[in-house]
Amino acid sequence: MSDTLTVTDNRTGKSYELPINDGAIRAMDLRQIKTSEEDFGLLSYDPAYKNTASCQSRITYIDGEKGILRYRGYPIEQLAEEASYLEVAQLLLNGELPSPAENAVFVDQVTRHTFVHENLKKLMEGFRYDANPMSMLISSVAALSTFYPEAGDVDDAALRKDQVIRLIAKIPTLAAYAYRHTQGLPIVYPTNDLSYSGNFLSMIFRMSERDYKPNPILERAFDVLFILHADHEQNCSASAMRSVGSSRVDPYSSLAAAAAALYGPLHGGANAAVLYMLEKIGDVKNVPKFLEGVKRKEERLMGFGHRVYRNYDPRAKIIKELAHQVFEITGRNPKLEIAMELERIALEEDYFVERKLYPNVDFYSGLIYQAMRFPTDFFPVLFAIGRTVGWLAQWEEMLLDKEQNIARPRQLYLGADTRDYVPMSKR
Numbered sequence: 001m002s003d004t005l006t007v008t009d010n011r012t013g014k015s016y017e018l019p020i021n022d023g024a025i026r027a028m029d030l031r032q033i034k035t036s037e038e039d040f041g042l043l044s045y046d047p048a049y050k051n052t053a054s055c056q057s058r059i060t061y062i063d064g065e066k067g068i069l070r071y072r073g074y075p076i077e078q079l080a081e082e083a084s085y086l087e088v089a090q091l092l093l094n095g096e097l098p099s100p101a102e103n104a105v106f107v108d109q110v111t112r113h114t115f116v117h118e119n120l121k122k123l124m125e126g127f128r129y130d131a132n133p134m135s136m137l138i139s140s141v142a143a144l145s146t147f148y149p150e151a152g153d154v155d156d157a158a159l160r161k162d163q164v165i166r167l168i169a170k171i172p173t174l175a176a177y178a179y180r181h182t183q184g185l186p187i188v189y190p191t192n193d194l195s196y197s198g199n200f201l202s203m204i205f206r207m208s209e210r211d212y213k214p215n216p217i218l219e220r221a222f223d224v225l226f227i228l229h230a231d232h233e234q235n236c237s238a239s240a241m242r243s244v245g246s247s248r249v250d251p252y253s254s255l256a257a258a259a260a261a262l263y264g265p266l267h268g269g270a271n272a273a274v275l276y277m278l279e280k281i282g283d284v285k286n287v288p289k290f291l292e293g294v295k296r297k298e299e300r301l302m303g304f305g306h307r308v309y310r311n312y313d314p315r316a317k318i319i320k321e322l323a324h325q326v327f328e329i330t331g332r333n334p335k336l337e338i339a340m341e342l343e344r345i346a347l348e349e350d351y352f353v354e355r356k357l358y359p360n361v362d363f364y365s366g367l368i369y370q371a372m373r374f375p376t377d378f379f380p381v382l383f384a385i386g387r388t389v390g391w392l393a394q395w396e397e398m399l400l401d402k403e404q405n406i407a408r409p410r411q412l413y414l415g416a417d418t419r420d421y422v423p424m425s426k427r
């Protein structure tokens with residue numbers, strides 16, 4: 001038995017033997033299948049890339065049928081239980097867990113790059129009071145590239161590392177600036193003697209305290225949330241990061257594109273969409289009626305379903321547990337009852353069972369964010385902070401992959417054939 005695929009073209013009667021490697025054939029191997037010398041060759045057609053691997057990767061493994069997620073081989077459950085976010089960041093970027101000495105250097109570097117140029121503060125001030133914070137984040141990340149023109153040299157490993165550190169360090173600062181602006185509050189500068197998550201909480205919540213001390217449970221909760229959101233292989237935003245980065249533009253511009261992809265309600269915007277949905281349902285007693293609307297396809301059950309998972313999203317399990325810990329501090333979010341009832345009924349109903357629709361990462365995270373008093377339109381920003389490291393790891397892997405080139409899909413042209421221009425007066 002050989003690892004090949006024999007294809008017979010019934011248009012010509014010719015057979016071709018295509019190698020199979022790692023469970024895939026190469027789309028370029030289809031090109032030799034032609035009906036004549038002039039024929040361009042066979043293409044594969046895959047709208048929304050439902051069955052196309054766009055790269056080889058060694059970063060994140062998902063088994064969607066079994067509900068397994070691993071970063072560089074380590075189960076997400078173990079990382080969420082034991083590791084810090086910056087440790088996971090190094091794991092994703094470098095492939096291995098850091099030694100204590102390596103970790104100390106990395107934490108120090110990230111901590112020393114948390115400040116942003118004062119002009120970025122002015123940029124933020126230019127937004128309206130009700131500007132969407134995700135749009136503010138996207139714009140300000142893109143603007144960062146103007147401060148680091150050397151970042152355009154993406155072939156220089158040392159320069160790449162500088163930008164990676166800067167982006168991981170500055171994203172929480174930009175996010176917090178956006179939050180404080182929309183709340184009409186003065187910005188809080190980073191505090192370098194706090195942890196990554198502790199500093200973020202300080203930049204968000206600090207008022208007049210001289211010595212702000214983040215609540216340790218909320219601080220840990222954020223580290224866990226950032227870990228859970230850190231990477232998820234070739235999703236819409238990671239693909240945007242790779243695709244835009246493949247033009248060899250600087251990483252700030254690529255990351256702004258990735259964040260824009262994340263913003264949509266079918267991706268990272270789903271955590272906010274879940275809250276809007278729970279508000280619309282309003283009460284546990286309205287859950288069955290809402291689910292009837294979902295089955296009639298008049299509604300979509302936000303926070304449910306996933307392109308890859310056909311099982312419970314392992315991140316959702318951890319977040320559900322975490323929610324109970326956070327509610328001990330913040331008080332229970334009254335919408336939890338509605339969410340749990342939605343989950344209970346949905347997991348029993350044929351519509352959801354047949355389609356293997358389960359809660360995903362966004363189903364419970366919004367309840368935690370709301371209990372912490374974050375406005376709903378800020379939730380995708382919180383997702384983006386955690387995901388930044390994943391985008392950067394995917395970007396660098398793409399750049400170092402000799403097989404990669406500028407991303408440029410093919411199309412099947414079905415439009416008009418050649419025709420002559422008709423002057424305006426004759427139309």
Ligand code: CMC
Nearest residue numbers: 266267268270300301302303304305306307355360361362
């Ligand atoms: N509610 C109701 N029906 C659904 C849902 C849902 N949330 N998700 C999928 N379906 C149905 C869909 O209508 C289709 O039914 P049918 O076979 O009768 O046409 C079937 O399930 C297959 O769905 P699909 O749209 O082909 O699946 P997909 O892999 O293209 O979509 C998804 C994945 C995440 C876009 C989709 O499940 C969805 O819209 N979910 C709600 C939004 C959401 O929670 N997104 C967050 C995803 S996880 C985190 C992240 O990526 O940011």
